[in-house]
Amino acid sequence: MAFKQIIIFICVIILSLSLCSGNALAESTLSANSSLDKGLNIDLLNQDPDPVSPGDVLEVRISIENTGYKDIENCFVEIKPEYPFKALSGEKLVENIGTLGKRSEDDRRKVVKFKVGIENDVNEGEYPLKVYLYSTSNKNKVSLNRELTIDIDSESNAEIEYINVEKLIPGEKTKLIFGIKNVGNSPLKNSMFSWECTSDVILPVGSSNVKHVNLIDVGETANVSFDVLTNVNTKPGLYKLDMILTYDDIEELKTITEGGTIENQKRKTIESKAGIYIGGTTDFDIAFMEKSPTGAYTFSVSNIGNNGANSVKVSVPLQANWTVTDGSNSVVLGNLPKGDYTIADFNLEPITVGQDLPIKFEISYTSSDGIRQIEESVLSLYASPSTLPVGSKLPEESSGSSFSYKLVSLILLGAAGFFGYKKYQKRVKEKNSQGNWTDESQMEEKKTGE
Structure with a gap:
């Protein structure tokens, strides 16, 4: 009996504590609400x-x-x-x-x-x-x-960030790369890029002028490339490129239809333009033509590129193998159209003779875009021993080769003289025998007449 009373007493205490804690929680909640709910x-x-x-x-x-x-x-x-x-x-x-x-x-x-x-x-x-x-x-x-x-509001946006080349050479195949950058705040999906040049001066080779990019993430740049070519006869100048970029601009457009809610995809178009120069530098070829007895070397200078060159000047810079002995080391050739050539003369002295020596030239000219250019050219030129200048040295093997040359020449001359002498003796014998035969015939004719 006492045990049951103890259990009942404990339950009463627990219930009382629960009620007290509930009241305290309610008071704290009311207090909090009163601090937050002051109007x-x-x-x-x-x-x-x-x-x-x-x-x-x-x-x-x-x-x-x-x-x-x-x-x-x-x-x-x-x-x-x-x-x-x-x-x-x-x-x-x-x-x-x-x-x-x-x-x-x-x-x-x-x-x-x-x-x-x-x-x-x-x-x-x-x-x-x-x-x-x-x-x-x-x-x-x-x-x-x-x-x-x-x-x-996060909208998609893009721009043509760069073009990899500024100039194209007529007739020269070039890889043209466009950088498309996502400058918006959402990915660009199903992008399509195309370009076109005024009067089709620049045309793609091996593909069309349209490229697709599936996805360009935020802040990233996608490169699209084209192999392009211009006509060799294209007039130098600045030409316009028209560029068009389209991509999906997705907007959720809820329309009540029989099929329910649909998602409407709209294409966003960005049009831009850029300038690209056609023309610029060209190429040259230098070839040896002849050498005068006075030591003047004549060279042909040809414009073998696809652009004209203005104010062309050819120079022989200071170098180890050759020295300009008389006159200037530069020759002004004037304007040289593409496919044309002219000549340049230099008085040159080699460091040694009887062998091929490399000689370096510098060709300076104004390209079609108005920029002064310098091109170097090196060719192998034979230093002729027949015009051995004072102070020059023969190579070590030249004395032996010269002796062999003289010996062969003497033998040939002796053989020629011997054969000539034999031929002369033969002619003399034939003439003498013919004279004897004529005398004998005349004597027989006189005897017959008597």
């Missing part, structure tokens, strides 16, 4: 721009109003930017709004402004901006927080 309202009056785009600056106007029956002193409003919002240099995040009067007073409502930045990589949607309201007064403290909904 304070925090509202977003407006945002500018609305909606805001990624990378832009957002300005918000926030309304703080006291509808309670007591004044609240030393009030502060603070925003705490979190992604996709960010603090801006020089912009405040806390505002002291002073005293909020009770509901019957004129100063019960205050409006504050804040500016924050928007991250570049945010997607379209609604995002919360956290706002805090608190007071530092010992008389009537408050501490509230709210989340204001900000609309962010």
Whole structure:
């Protein structure tokens, strides 16, 4: 019996404790509600721009109003930017709004402004901006927080970031690369790029002028390349490239149809243009033609490229194997159209004779785009021993080769003289025998006449 009484006593104690804790919780909840529910309202009056785009600056106007029956002193409003919002240099995040009067007073409502930045990589949607309201007064403290909904519009966008070449050489096959960059805040899908040149001066080779790219992510660049060619007779100058980029700009358009809700895909088009120069540099060929007895070497200079060259000058720079002995080391040739040639003469002295020596030339000219160009050319030139200048040295093997040459010449001359002498003797014998035969015939004729 005593045991049952003890159990009942324990149950009563537990029940009493539960009731006490419930009352305490209710009191704390009421206390919390009383601290948060003092008739304070925090509202977003407006945002500018609305909606805001990624990378832009957002300005918000926030309304703080006291509808309670007591004044609240030393009030502060603070925003705490979190992604996709960010603090801006020089912009405040806390505002002291002073005293909020009770509901019957004129100063019960205050409006504050804040500016924050928007991250570049945010997607379209609604995002919360956290706002805090608190007071530092010992008389009537408050501490509230709210989340204001900000609309962010993330639109896709793209641009032609670069073209890999600025000049094309007529008749020369070139790889033309376009860089397409996604500068928006959503991926570019099903992109199509095309280009066209004025009067079809530049044409693609081996493919069309249209390329597709399935996906270009945010901030990334996709390269599309074309092999292009221009006519060799294209007049040098600046030509226009028209470029067109289209891609999907997906918008959810809810339309009531028999099939239900559909997704409408719209194509966005970006048109741009760029200039590309056709012309520029050319190529030259230098060849040895002849050498005069005085030591003047004549060379032909040919424009073998696809562009004309103006104010052409050929020079023999200072070098080890050859020296310009007389006159200038440069010859001005004037203008040289493509496919044309002219000649240049230089008085040259080799360091040694009887062998091939490399000689270097410099050709300077003004290209069709008005830029001064310098091209080097090296060819192998034989230093003839027949015009051995004073102070020159024969190569070591030249004495032996010269002796062999003289010996062969003497043998040939001796053989020629021997055969000539034999032939002369033969003719003399034939003449003498013919004279004897004539004398004998005359004597026989005289005897017959007698």
